Amino acid sequence: EAEVAQSPRYKITEKSQAVAFWCDPISGHATLYWYRQILGQGPELLVQFQDESVVDDSQLPKDRFSAERLKGVDSTLKIQPAELGDSAMYLCASSFGLAGGGDTQYFGPGTRLTVL
Amino acid sequence: ELKVEQNPLFLSMQEGKNYTIYCNYSTTSDRLYWYRQDPGKSLESLFVLLSNGAVKQEGRLMASLDTKARLSTLHITAAVHDLSATYFCAPPMGSNYQLIWGAGTKLIIKP
Numbered sequence: 588e589a590e591v592a593q594s595p596r597y598k599i600t601e602k603s604q605a606v607a608f609w610c611d612p613i614s615g616h617a618t619l620y621w622y623r624q625i626l627g628q629g630p631e632l633l634v635q636f637q638d639e640s641v642v643d644d645s646q647l648p649k650d651r652f653s654a655e656r657l658k659g660v661d662s663t664l665k666i667q668p669a670e671l672g673d674s675a676m677y678l679c680a681s682s683f684g685l686a687g688g689g690d691t692q693y694f695g696p697g698t699r700l701t702v703l
Numbered sequence: 704e705l706k707v708e709q710n711p712l713f714l715s716m717q718e719g720k721n722y723t724i725y726c727n728y729s730t731t732s733d734r735l736y737w738y739r740q741d742p743g744k745s746l747e748s749l750f751v752l753l754s755n756g757a758v759k760q761e762g763r764l765m766a767s768l769d770t771k772a773r774l775s776t777l778h779i780t781a782a783v784h785d786l787s788a789t790y791f792c793a794p795p796m797g798s799n800y801q802l803i804w805g806a807g808t809k810l811i812i813k814p
Contacts, residue, residue, distance in 0.1 A: 627807075628807075629707075629791055629805055629806055630746070630791075630802075631804075632801055632802070635799060635801070642799050643799050678745060678746065689734055689795055689800040691736065691748050691751050692748070692802065693748060694745045694748075696744070
């Protein structure tokens with residue numbers, strides 16, 4: 588069964604350091620999403636890609652976060668510098684990307700980030 | 704303000720009992736998604752409800768959607784311990800179908 592892959596699964600870093608997360612969506616999925624989920628809350632969308640283009644990054648803290656999907660397949664989310672408040676689960680999801688949108692999003696296992 | 708309200712936020716129940724989780728939302732959306740999340744794990748898609756009056760069932764879970772009332776329900780029949788998890792509802796909004804997430808309902812089913 589096809590799955591969304593993410594790495595690393597866990598990351599511990601010190602504040603002011605740089606961190607990067609990688610996501611490989613389900614093959615053939617054009618739409619890719621990065622979410623942040625704080626413990627006890629629902630996910631918060633950070634950025635949405637359609638192929639290699641950013642569709643929505645209105646909630647991405649652009650002073651420290653960046654995301655790219657250069658070839659329209661896998662994607663990287665970077666934080667530089669990391670702050671204590673960035674500790675959270677970072678989830679990647681993908682969907683087929685039907686015209687008109689609204690198809691089911693499938694989530695990867697997530698990266699648990701702890702900033703010390 | 705766009706809101707998704709789930710009720711209850713926490714539910715502890717005995718095995719074998721029935722219960723319903725409610726999801727009220729403020730967007731004008733023609734569909735809604737339900738997801739399950741186990742502690743420390745990612746989100747698993749349960750149901751996508753695509754139209755007013757849609758009903759989907761999988762095992763002991765049944766979801767329904769009333770787009771006019773902006774209400775979805777997730778009904779649990781004869782609960783078993785394996786259904787213990789946090790359940791999220793999420794209607795999409797806007798041209799990008801961005802999901803708006805509720806806070807989740809944490810369900811604990813005791814043997």
